[in-house]
Amino acid sequence: QKEVEQNSGPLSVPEGAIASLNCTYSDRGSQSFFWYRQYSGKSPELIMSIYSNGDKEDGRFTAQLNKASQYVSLLIRDSQPSDSATYLCAVKRGYNKLIFGAGTRLAVHP
């Protein structure tokens, strides 16, 4: 079992819809969770971090965390073609390490 699991996709949504990206993790002691966006051929960039159960909103992005279910999600409202990218879920292990999932490819079509 991988430490961080994501559906590889592609997840295809129409422009203006809500895209829902999901991630599960195996280490019940994990405390810090992140979503990175990676455009094709580019490096990852952090878009959201979440540390407490519940929702955290930043513009069109909402991160949701449920530690009891070991589940993290990212919602993208009013999806735009420019949101088309691979979204990487990452979980902090111990003091310094980030463990990444393999990523979910999102395609937003006009």
Place this chain on the structure above:
Amino acid sequence: EAQVTQNPRYLITVTGKKLTVTCSQNMNHEYMSWYRQDPGLGLRQIYYSMNVEVTDKGDVPEGYKVSRKEKRNFPLILESPSPNQTSLYFCASSPRTGDTSTDTQYFGPGTRLTVL
């Protein structure tokens, strides 16, 4: 401009020929790390450094070496590259070690390495 730079960006080499991929950051970050990215496996940490002269293994260190003689530089060395080291490599840096400050990792542009 605050950035992490890597060189070379693309490299094709042959088995056994030693190579070094350089990484440099101009943000005075203490924490630096190397990852490799392979299809279906995501980003996996190779080595990391918490400060000058302090390095430690990540999850996939076999076949790699690193050094941290200066704060800004963290080169990745492949002493005897093999085809299974063909991958996309990213260097990353972060402001400080510990707590949430290591969470925002700034990534370099990547180095695509092919070992024939």
